[in-house]
Amino acid sequence: MAYRKLKEQETTKEMTHFPRLFSPFKIGSMEVKNRIVMPAMETHLCDPEGFVTSEIISYYCTRVDGGVGYITVENTSIEPAGRINDGMLCVHEEKYVDGLKRLVDEVHGLGGKIVIQLNHAGKEALTYFTGMGTVAPSPIPSPLTRIMPRELSVPEIEALVERFANGAERVFKTGADGVEVHMAHGYLVNQFLSPESNIRTDRYGGSREGRARFALEIVQAIRAKVPKDFPLICRISADEYTEKGIKLEESRVIAKLLESAGASALHVSACNSASAVYNIPCYYLEEGCFIHLAAGIKAVVKVPIITVGRILRPEMAEEVLEEGKADLVSMGRTLIADPYWPKKVEEGRMEEIRPCISCNRCIESIVENRLVCTVNPFIGREWEPGSRPLPRSKKVLVVGGGPAGLSAAAAAGEMGHKVWLWEKEPILGGKYHYASMAPKKEYMRKFLDYLIRQARKYAANIQCNKEATLENIKGFDPEVVILANGAKDEFLQIPGVGNNHLMDIKGAFNGAESLGTKVAIVGGGPEGCELADYLLTRGRQVTIIEMRRMLGLGLVAHPRHHISERLKKGGAKILINTKVIEVGHGFIVVSKRGEDTQRLEGFDSIVMSDLHKPNDSLVELLKKSIREVYVVGDAVQSRTCLEAVYEGANTVLNL
Numbered sequence: 001m002a003y004r005k006l007k008e009q010e011t012t013k014e015m016t017h018f019p020r021l022f023s024p025f026k027i028g029s030m031e032v033k034n035r036i037v038m039p040a041m042e043t044h045l046c047d048p049e050g051f052v053t054s055e056i057i058s059y060y061c062t063r064v065d066g067g068v069g070y071i072t073v074e075n076t077s078i079e080p081a082g083r084i085n086d087g088m089l090c091v092h093e094e095k096y097v098d099g100l101k102r103l104v105d106e107v108h109g110l111g112g113k114i115v116i117q118l119n120h121a122g123k124e125a126l127t128y129f130t131g132m133g134t135v136a137p138s139p140i141p142s143p144l145t146r147i148m149p150r151e152l153s154v155p156e157i158e159a160l161v162e163r164f165a166n167g168a169e170r171v172f173k174t175g176a177d178g179v180e181v182h183m184a185h186g187y188l189v190n191q192f193l194s195p196e197s198n199i200r201t202d203r204y205g206g207s208r209e210g211r212a213r214f215a216l217e218i219v220q221a222i223r224a225k226v227p228k229d230f231p232l233i234c235r236i237s238a239d240e241y242t243e244k245g246i247k248l249e250e251s252r253v254i255a256k257l258l259e260s261a262g263a264s265a266l267h268v269s270a271c272n273s274a275s276a277v278y279n280i281p282c283y284y285l286e287e288g289c290f291i292h293l294a295a296g297i298k299a300v301v302k303v304p305i306i307t308v309g310r311i312l313r314p315e316m317a318e319e320v321l322e323e324g325k326a327d328l329v330s331m332g333r334t335l336i337a338d339p340y341w342p343k344k345v346e347e348g349r350m351e352e353i354r355p356c357i358s359c360n361r362c363i364e365s366i367v368e369n370r371l372v373c374t375v376n377p378f379i380g381r382e383w384e385p386g387s388r389p390l391p392r393s394k395k396v397l398v399v400g401g402g403p404a405g406l407s408a409a410a411a412a413g414e415m416g417h418k419v420w421l422w423e424k425e426p427i428l429g430g431k432y433h434y435a436s437m438a439p440k441k442e443y444m445r446k447f448l449d450y451l452i453r454q455a456r457k458y459a460a461n462i463q464c465n466k467e468a469t470l471e472n473i474k475g476f477d478p479e480v481v482i483l484a485n486g487a488k489d490e491f492l493q494i495p496g497v498g499n500n501h502l503m504d505i506k507g508a509f510n511g512a513e514s515l516g517t518k519v520a521i522v523g524g525g526p527e528g529c530e531l532a533d534y535l536l537t538r539g540r541q542v543t544i545i546e547m548r549r550m551l552g553l554g555l556v557a558h559p560r561h562h563i564s565e566r567l568k569k570g571g572a573k574i575l576i577n578t579k580v581i582e583v584g585h586g587f588i589v590v591s592k593r594g595e596d597t598q599r600l601e602g603f604d605s606i607v608m609s610d611l612h613k614p615n616d617s618l619v620e621l622l623k624k625s626i627r628e629v630y631v632v633g634d635a636v637q638s639r640t641c642l643e644a645v646y647e648g649a650n651t652v653l654n655l
């Protein structure tokens, strides 16, 4: 099986400073070499019928090769009506066993350990995909889709218990090292456990024990079909982070019941679909924000406890283990971003880690498409970078030192080309240099620093303050030019804009101290919002004006929610659905949809968000004398960091 092996590095390998993290552990019959767990994360890399593909095998094997203790295969459906979408793996029939076995064998061939997660989405299944209605313990609509589910009858519930048990038996047949039952995140088992979604009055509802009965019967039914020491892990939401949902105290009782029923370990997560903005904590939430829940459960049970939730640094993971708050540490997005995180940490190669920036593009991508990652362009095609022999080392000039240019320079250099990079600004990073200055964006900074280190490592020469022109590019005589020179920024043409009294976003970040007290920001897209947040934390009074229906459009939904909340809490005056008619010294004339114009006055500064236009004017001219000219990133069209990084790295594959 093709997957991407970590290149042998020339750096001196130090031994790990994280002895607990890299100590072995046992869950039932499964011995793992370290305490790092890859949690279940849907990839949408299976085929539409839910069968294992070579892409999914490559994806998981790369993470096994990266040194993780064990991987948990993404949620796998035990019943067609319980599939979330066509990106969900299946194990509801015998025909799925062979494919899963192939995955298990490949993982074992690499010396890895593998657990498969079972799930039924209940009322969170997407009906437009399943073609069936949704089911749930009680007829309460899904907080996400608003669709009303049908209440399950007792015989149907008993049949579903059997379905989970059959799924687990099939998992056992594949030779996997364990099975995990998804009892968290608002899916069917969680729906039964929660007083918010289960208002039944029969034996599957009512009391806490009644609500827990479905989960307990699943555990008992699985235990009856697999050996006593076969790891059966229950993943729970110890706090649903909703008003009426489960809280830690109740989860402690549920945990004890699960332990008595036969669970081998508990994977302690949080949230349901109504609190999804906290479930996969984005950069506005604290690192390790669910560790206290694991510790709370660990205090009342004897089975091993796995913690999860924005654990990005080995120091934090080590501390959790040292303080006895959990026995294993699950790191999801960390391992999407860099599958080799465990090996790099163990070998002291911290500088080589490609950090997850907690942007949550990954979770947004899998609703209807395959998994993507802002910082890792090779998800599900991990073998590609190493699979194309280099026909000839070429002289490559990369123009622009933002993420697209840095990504292209590093990738081209790593492949063996001779690479130069010219950046017209005094600093590298492009517009993301400024984005990383905003509050809570430290991991964006870390990622830029990583890209810069990689580019410096692989590119022969990086020059800042070097503007590329047709003449000097021709004079340099490269064989390949990659134009990654960002968008052409312009202000929206409205009356008053030409009067030279406006600042752009970049200038505002750079010159924040000179903006005065009252600042207006025209444009509440991602950049405008982040600048507003930055200024609010510096004690400014901020008015933000956006003509669309909400702030932060263009951001992933989770950070968009949190930044809107931050701006509201920070006291920003927010005007949406509001068009700017005119700007002048200290004033702005606006018109809210359907209303009269209004003059807003007294601003010390007015900042205008730029329109980002394609920046490809050099292309055709260059093509007359240089055979290979490519344009990547915002120079093609303004988009996000993901497209920039992806296009930079991807273009190079074809040189």
Ligand SMILES: Cc1cc2nc3c(=O)[nH]c(=O)nc-3n(C[C@H](O)[C@H](O)[C@H](O)COP(=O)(O)O)c2cc1C
Pocket (backbone or CB within 6 Å): 039, 040, 041, 042, 043, 074, 075, 117, 182, 184, 185, 235, 269, 279, 280, 281, 308, 309, 310, 311, 330, 331, 332, 333, 334, 362, 363, 366, 371
């Ligand atoms: C793309 C993606 C898919 C996910 N799919 C699942 C899943 O199938 N089952 C599950 O229990 N959790 C799923 N999760 C949640 C993760 O297992 C994990 O709890 C979450 O990402 C927080 O951990 P982290 O901060 O280490 O990433 C998913 C998360 C992501 C980012």
Ligand code: SF4
Pocket (backbone or CB within 6 Å): 333, 334, 336, 337, 355, 356, 357, 358, 359, 360, 361, 362, 363, 372, 373, 374, 375, 376
């Ligand atoms: S998409 Fe963003 S949050 Fe998800 S793994 Fe990649 S960097 Fe992390």
